[in-house]
Structures are given as structure tokens and as C-alpha cells.
Amino acid sequence: MNILYDERVDGALPDVDKNALLQALRTRVPELEILHQQEELKPYECDGLSAYRTTPLLVVLPRHLDEVQGVLRVCHERRVPVVARGAGTGLSGGALPLDKGVLLVMARFNNILHIDPAARIARVQPGVRNLAISQAAAPFGLYYAPDPSSQIACSIGGNVAENAGGVHCLKYGLTVHNVLKVDILTVEGEHLSLGSHALDSPGFDLLALFTGSEGLLGVITEVTVKLLPKPQTARVLLAAFDSVEKAGRAVGDIIAAGIIPGGLEMMDNLAIRAAEDFIHAGYPVDAEAILLCELDGVEADVADDCERVRQVLQQAGAIELRQAKDEAERVRFWAGRKNAFPAVGRLSPDYYCMDGTIPRRELPGVLHAIAELSDEYGLRVANVFHAGDGNMHPLILFDANQPGELDRAEALGGKILELCVKVGGSITGEHGVGREKINQMCAQFNSDELTLFHAIKAAFDPGGLLNPGKNIPTLHRCAEFGALHVHAGQLPFPELERF
Amino acid sequence: MADEGDFDDSATLLEQVNQALENATPLRIQGSNSKAFLGRTTAGEILDTRSHRGIVSYDPTELVITARCGTPLAELREVLAAARQMLPCEPPSFGDATVGGMIACGLSGPRRPWSGSVRDFVLGTRVISGHGKLLRFGGEVMKNVAGYDLSRLMAGSYGCLGVITEVSLKVLPVPRQCLSISLEMDSERALLLLAQWGQQPLPISAACHDGERLHLRLEGGEGSVAAAHERVGGERLDASYWSDLNEQRLAFFDEDQPLWRLSLPNNTPRLSLPGRQLIDWGGAQRWLKSDAQAAFIRQVVGEVGGHVSCFSHGLSDTPFEPLAPALLRYHRSLKQQLDPRGIFNPGRLYAEL
Numbered sequence: 114m115n116i117l118y119d120e121r122v123d124g125a126l127p128d129v130d131k132n133a134l135l136q137a138l139r140t141r142v143p144e145l146e147i148l149h150q151q152e153e154l155k156p157y158e159c160d161g162l163s164a165y166r167t168t169p170l171l172v173v174l175p176r177h178l179d180e181v182q183g184v185l186r187v188c189h190e191r192r193v194p195v196v197a198r199g200a201g202t203g204l205s206g207g208a209l210p211l212d213k214g215v216l217l218v219m220a221r222f223n224n225i226l227h228i229d230p231a232a233r234i235a236r237v238q239p240g241v242r243n244l245a246i247s248q249a250a251a252p253f254g255l256y257y258a259p260d261p262s263s264q265i266a267c268s269i270g271g272n273v274a275e276n277a278g279g280v281h282c283l284k285y286g287l288t289v290h291n292v293l294k295v296d297i298l299t300v301e302g303e304h305l306s307l308g309s310h311a312l313d314s315p316g317f318d319l320l321a322l323f324t325g326s327e328g329l330l331g332v333i334t335e336v337t338v339k340l341l342p343k344p345q346t347a348r349v350l351l352a353a354f355d356s357v358e359k360a361g362r363a364v365g366d367i368i369a370a371g372i373i374p375g376g377l378e379m380m381d382n383l384a385i386r387a388a389e390d391f392i393h394a395g396y397p398v399d400a401e402a403i404l405l406c407e408l409d410g411v412e413a414d415v416a417d418d419c420e421r422v423r424q425v426l427q428q429a430g431a432i433e434l435r436q437a438k439d440e441a442e443r444v445r446f447w448a449g450r451k452n453a454f455p456a457v458g459r460l461s462p463d464y465y466c467m468d469g470t471i472p473r474r475e476l477p478g479v480l481h482a483i484a485e486l487s488d489e490y491g492l493r494v495a496n497v498f499h500a501g502d503g504n505m506h507p508l509i510l511f512d513a514n515q516p517g518e519l520d521r522a523e524a525l526g527g528k529i530l531e532l533c534v535k536v537g538g539s540i541t542g543e544h545g546v547g548r549e550k551i552n553q554m555c556a557q558f559n560s561d562e563l564t565l566f567h568a569i570k571a572a573f574d575p576g577g578l579l580n581p582g583k584n585i586p587t588l589h590r591c592a593e594f595g596a597l598h599v600h601a602g603q604l605p606f607p608e609l610e611r612f
Numbered sequence: 613m614a615d616e617g618d619f620d621d622s623a624t625l626l627e628q629v630n631q632a633l634e635n636a637t638p639l640r641i642q643g644s645n646s647k648a649f650l651g652r653t654t655a656g657e658i659l660d661t662r663s664h665r666g667i668v669s670y671d672p673t674e675l676v677i678t679a680r681c682g683t684p685l686a687e688l689r690e691v692l693a694a695a696r697q698m699l700p701c702e703p704p705s706f707g708d709a710t711v712g713g714m715i716a717c718g719l720s721g722p723r724r725p726w727s728g729s730v731r732d733f734v735l736g737t738r739v740i741s742g743h744g745k746l747l748r749f750g751g752e753v754m755k756n757v758a759g760y761d762l763s764r765l766m767a768g769s770y771g772c773l774g775v776i777t778e779v780s781l782k783v784l785p786v787p788r789q790c791l792s793i794s795l796e797m798d799s800e801r802a803l804l805l806l807a808q809w810g811q812q813p814l815p816i817s818a819a820c821h822d823g824e825r826l827h828l829r830l831e832g833g834e835g836s837v838a839a840a841h842e843r844v845g846g847e848r849l850d851a852s853y854w855s856d857l858n859e860q861r862l863a864f865f866d867e868d869q870p871l872w873r874l875s876l877p878n879n880t881p882r883l884s885l886p887g888r889q890l891i892d893w894g895g896a897q898r899w900l901k902s903d904a905q906a907a908f909i910r911q912v913v914g915e916v917g918g919h920v921s922c923f924s925h926g927l928s929d930t931p932f933e934p935l936a937p938a939l940l941r942y943h944r945s946l947k948q949q950l951d952p953r954g955i956f957n958p959g960r961l962y963a964e965l
Contacts, residue, residue, distance in 0.1 A: 499755075543757060
């Protein structure tokens, strides 16, 4: 299956005269840095989903807001599609360029404009790295909570565009919960401020609408985030189980005990062994599943919670239970989990990372079904799971050099996502739809729902010039793709009873 | 037989919307009408959502509850309390508010600055659209970034973009320990202390200053609450203070003058305005009882980056802060796209929408 832009089902794109566009940009935005030669464009042909590549028509690297505005105006007048990009670490191809479009790189807007510790906010440019915000806030005892695993490299503009998550979402929320205000430029280059430095703002909640809109509604030019006081302490427990079902139930038991851990992660045996082999975190390699449970907050509460969680885990049938005795061990426990992806990558030439979410109670059934699909497609799957919030990352192992294996991996991935939808979950918890999951959107939403999404797009970008082909599939694409797939959880012949 | 406390009446609501679309009749979407005092008066046929009611699903270990729009908020609270859980944003009831109205107006209570707002707890919705379809957005999972976030857009949209028929909300366990205290001090000192405490990991979950005293609520584990109390001091306060504040039953709200809500950056110093003020949300929300002109209040508040809404009905034709022209244009465009026939609460939020 090829997911590159296909004008036949994704909609015709205007033909652009590259030289005329280049000329217009040079005239109208004289200081703008423009890349236009093949060898300069090459490094920008993909984002973090590197299996898919398209060379953009042009790459522009503005340094000033009026340059961004100028680019948008020129492109709007000439009907040229624009794909905005931050650090390019996204995993769903949300910043995959178009060969008939301009790639607008916002990475040079990398200044932290203001940190206000009394107001507990940071005002930053969109190209500022996620981790850089927490580093700048650290002298005040504050930090920015959402921590996607790419936080060392990913930019805040991209975080807002994708509504990025991380391992602490259950307790601290997603990007949408931690942003106060976003400044954008519309497709016409008009400036809008969404949200405010107060906790709410008049009118519709366009801030919520724009967060996670994947660059289809506007270009982010500035972000104000909330900062939180750093938790006094964090402790981590590691529990091993002889079945994934028991580990899954233990997660529910912790919540039922009234405890919301800062992080709650689960790994299955293949992931445990891969991580142990790579990092030597001290994981029990015979366990069918491990849980990592981090409790953070004020010292006295954390000590109480640790004791409670210990009891819960023991009652839930943990075969081994360890508490990191010091900060070094805590970091080591986490290192195994945080390096699970590259660790799994050592087992196989390539791997494909999925991002479905499910209601937690469905975990045992879904893992069982994934194991069956894995056998059916003849590809191994390692499971890493943000267990606290139901976000699973099955990693499909394959070898792209073996003919047909990439296709099989994609097909298996598609099946897993449809399974997530079927049990009441979602095709994407934090990586976004981008280009990668454009077909699976047809399984999660029906044509009336997609029509409403297109109506929203039309309110902000009626010409469809901002990041076309991403996030929301055309009805035409779904008509072609949907015929082959389970739709919205309904099996073919829904009138038949099934047991 | 269906219990009247648990009844799926979405087909009737959908039929009424389709009728209204056919006849181009504006609708006034209404639950218990407990927040009729908010926003502009709208003409139109009443679409009563209360027949569509009941908890659809609730599994405490999933931390998610799904309820139909006509479900009384009080019922939702009771069901959660029985499992020692809560809706952390503490939406007010104003008598007999429904879940649908709670989402549509998006008002949050004293815990808001620490817990997040109503919209922050919305995970998914079912909505009757301006094209006469019953649609589902979001879902019952904590993380879901597929498509645009229609569900959170619905929160606080005052019914102007569609009829919310069902909502899934994230819920949380009730903290193990809760202690309310009050300390005598003036508002300058209270705001100063709150700014300092805000930068430290203290378990504050409500902070209000009434002109003479700072009222605080501490919530968390036994250890953190005891330690914070020791540090901060103060006299014990009955926890009912917070619901009286939230439901606007404090004596402050009884006075005859118009009531204004000021939403401000949390560290805004004391504002000099005629009338009396009550500081809530640790400084980010202030209530003003004042005879001053709307334009004057808006000017003072606008200068510090805040905005104003009028909570006294009929006093102003623009009870909500007017939008900048460009923003208004995109609001109209969005309204036009989602409600092309203009039948959903026309004019409730702004005359132009």
C-alpha cells in the first residue's frame, strides 16, 4: 500500500510553476532563505516516518514572522499548497512534503520569549524544543509536563499541531491541557490569537480545535504553555507477572485503590527481553509482562502511595516486586522502557510502531488478538503500553529488504488499529493521523462525521492549501478503501449473530 | 419498561432538529434552563433535552463516565461519589443543571486552576449536527488524536454549533484527605502569597479571597495536607464554603448590583474598580459587583490581558467580551459551516452567530 499523496483519491492539486513561484518569493520576501535545488531539498523529504519520502517543490526557512506571512500570502495568491514543519520528528508523516507544495520549516523560530515564574507560564516560539522549555524553567522549580519520547528534539509547535502526549498523560494531561494560548497565521497570512494568558477566553474554544489539527487550519507562530512546580520526589516500582492478563488487571486495581500514578507502563515478554539485552536494566526476562509504576508528588504522600501500590500488586499476583532503591536505579528502570523502541529495533532490520488506544479492560483480549494476527501474518510483534491511559504501541518487526514484508507489516498494523476501533478505542493516541493512518480514519469515522471535519477545514482554509491529504481522508478515498475493511466496528453482514 | 431516569430519546431530538432544519425554525436548546441568565436572549422553539437522560456507562477503573445530555448533574455526582470518584472541574449546578448544559456552558468551579476546566475532562461527545445527523466524536479513551477535536470545541459553545446529546468525561478519585482553612489578610498579601505558593508543590485545590480573608482548600494524601496546614496555618473552615462559592450562595452574590465575571492572568494585581470584588481561582477569576459601565470594566480588565462577562441577565446586549474583528470573522465562518441554516441557539453567544 502506498500512502504518498494520490491526486486520484486525495484530490487534484494545482500545478505550480516552480520558477515563477521562486521568483515571486524572492521578490516579495527578499530576505527569505529558499532551498530549491534537488540536493538541498533531499534532507527534507521525510519526517520521523522515514519509510515515506517525497521531495518538496521548495523548502523555505523563514526567520521572521513577516517572512512567514509573506510566504503564506504568495502561496495563497498562487494557490500553492503549504506543509508546515517543526523539528520533523513526527511519527505519522504529518510533515511529509508534497512535490507540488512548499515546505515551510519553522525550526528557526527557536527563542524562548519569556518565562514568568509568578504566572507560571512560558511564552515561546514554535521551533523551541520541548525539553528546552523545562530546562529554562528549572531554575524556578518549574517544568512543562507533556514529555513525548522525542522531547529532546521535537518542537513545541509540532507538539501543539499533533497534541503530543508522553508517559505522564494520565496524571498531567496531553498538550491540549497544558497550553494557554497559541498565535497562528491563517492560510491568508492573517494573525489570530487563540486562548489567552487567562484560563479561558471568549467565544468558541478554537485553541482546543487547533490543538492536534495537524497543520490543516493554520500555521503556529507562538505558544504560551503552563508550567507546573516540579514534584518533590518520584519513586518507581517494578512488578513482574506470569501473564499479561494479570498485569492488565493489576493496572485497574491500582486505579480502583484511588491512586493516579505519574507514569504506569507495561511491556510484554518480547519487549522485556529486547530491552534487557540492550540496556541491562535488571528486568526479569522470564516474566510474561512487567509493570513500571512511578509515583510522584510530596514525599509523605509518595511513601504512602508506594506502600498501597505494593499491596495492590502483591494481591494482583505479582511474581516479583521491586522498588528502585535510589535515583540511579529509578533511572535504570526507566531506561529500559524509554529505550524499548531502539531495543526492539536490534531484533530486526526494521520495525513499525503503532499507536492505538483502547479502554484498559480490553487489554487481555486485544493482546490475544494481536498474537493471533502476528502468527497469521508471520511477523513478530513486541508490545509496549502506556497502561495508565490505554495507549498501546505494538512494534511490528519486519525486514524491508524482503519483498512484501513492508506491505505485510502495514496490513498487520492496519488490522491492529481496526481492532482498537472495534473495542471502543482509537487509531491514534498521540502520534496523529498524518498520512500514515489516513485510511484507518475511514474505519473510525463514518462519511457524515468526515463531512463535518471537512466543513471545519472549509471554515479556515476553503481552498484546502494547508497540509492537504493529511489527517482527514476524502470521502472518495474512504469509498475506495472502506470497501475492503471492517467499517466503524461493524462486521460485514451485521444482521447475523456472532458469538 | 424503560425507567424514565434512563431513557434514550435521541431519535426524538434528531427528529425535532430535522423538522427545524426543514422549516428553518431557530431552536433554543434547553435542559433545566438553570443558566438562562447567561448570554443573550434567543428567540426560537424550545428543544428540551431532559427526556434524553441516564448514565450510559461507568466503569470506575477506566476513570470514564458516559451520560446523556438530560441527566441531572446531581445524579452524575452521586453515581461518582458512590465510587469515591469525582468530576474534578466542579461544574456548578445552579439548582438542577443537566450534563448537556454543563458542557455547553463550560463553567468550572473552584478547583479549575489546578484540575483543569470542563473542556479538559471531555473525552468524547455525540452531537446532532446542523446537517441533521447524529454523529460521534472522540470516545471513551484518555488519548485520542484522530481527526479534529470536535468534542472539546463543543464545550463552552453555548449550543451554537450543535446539540450535544451525550458526553464521555474523564473522572478522578476523590483525594484521600481534604482540609479547608481560612486566614485573615488583605487581598494584596493574598495574591502575593498565592503567586509564591503556586511555584511550590503545595496541595492547594481552591483559593478564594473575599476582601478580608483568604480561604484555602488543601487536598491530597494525609502527609502532604498535614504538612501544608502546618506551614500555612489558619483556622479551619467548613468545606461547604466551596459549594456556596461555586453555586453563588455567598452573601457577596446577594447584593443588588450587577454581577461581572473577570477572567485574568493569575498573577494580576488587585484591580481598582468601583464596587466589591471576590477573588477566586487563586487570582485567575474575580467576581465584581458593580454599577460601573461595561465599557469601563472591559477597558480596565483588557489592559491587563483579561476579559469580562456579565452574569446579570438582560443588562448588556454583549454579555460576553466582544471578539476582535478577524476572530469574529472566523467564528462566523465556523458557525456557517457547522450550522448552515442558523438554527442552533442563534445569537445566544454573540448577535452575529
